Amino acid sequence: MIVRPEVFEEDHLPRRLLHRENETQALLGALDPGTTGTERGHAMLSGPSGVGKTALTRYCCGELRESRDVPSAHVSCLGATPGTIVRRTLEDLPDGPDDVRHNVPRATVVELLRDAVPSSAVVVLDEADDVPAVAIGELSAVRGLSLVVICHDPEAWLSTADRAIRERVNAGAHVRLERYGVAELGDILERRAEAGLEPDVVSRGQLERIADDVAGVARNGIQSLRAAAELAAERGHSKVRPPDVADGYDRARREIRRAILESLPLGHRLLHALVRDAGEITVGALHERYDRVAADVFYGTDTVPVGERARRNKLRKLVDYDLLDYAGANRHRVYWPTEPNLTVPDDAVQVSTTRICGRDGSENSTER
């Protein structure tokens, strides 16, 4: 049923971005150096997750590369330090080195960056919320470099910026992406279905139903369409049926989370497994279980058990990634998994936590 799986991949970029014409023009207008070749302002790009912020920047960067020969870099700022961001920028530019050692002084990296930037270039800083604006001052000061800052709360981000950066943003553009309407996302899904599925296996009505159910979030809609098609094929259906669509949402959401969990280090996966196996767990009980299984789980790996303070940071990251959720303050805080049965084809985590703690948290009697 799926003839071109790559059409449903996260990084698939269509030839034309549907229903983002105004936003595309605004961003291109802010970043296009024109015939003079000098830089313009910086751009802010905001909006909810999954509405195409990254796709829009990639599309515009492609346009600028084609029409003006402007190179670009795309840097994910999630968990990155200011030094990492400068280094990744240099590595991602076409004229930059492929690999910059992490012990190269930052001032040297900035110098190399100046050499790698021709008359103008664009750097996209994705997921920049946790990176204070002052931290990217070095990037902002590189002549010819325009920044596109993607964040969820542009006002909060700008409040951490110095005057020079704010002036550059004011000279550029602030583009806010809203969720798609049902018909708009229906159009987008229709294009994907035409490109990636066998002909006429899914109806326009089904696509609009998906668009409505995912509340206009393109990423979820595209993944739900793929999941529905996979389920239809597995069930031997010649066309996508309503139950395939209905069951596709859960599969799509689970697959997105599973991919994130798989990408995390063993220490994070252990904490997730402990919370998942307990179903719901207090912080004190979680620490107690961690202490009990950590040596066993980490044996023979290059990971070592960490203290409670470091675990709190990992837990916060798991919440940020929507793998765990919590409620309550202080000693009353409890964690639970957002996906009760989410597992990865894993290592020692499953075996050890299940063997030592039990699968359902039933012997969870040693709370503090």
Next chain:
DNA sequence: ACTCCACAGGAAGGATTGGGCA
């Protein structure tokens, strides 16, 4: 009203890692 307790999270500094260099 007060103290205690368990926890979150910021700040500071230490240990480690790994490439460069004399």
Next chain:
DNA sequence: TGCCCAATCCTTCCTGTGGAGT
């Protein structure tokens, strides 16, 4: 070989918070 440098991840220490207990 030993030192330097920068990044990363960690621990320790600390303050703040808010419910529980007295």
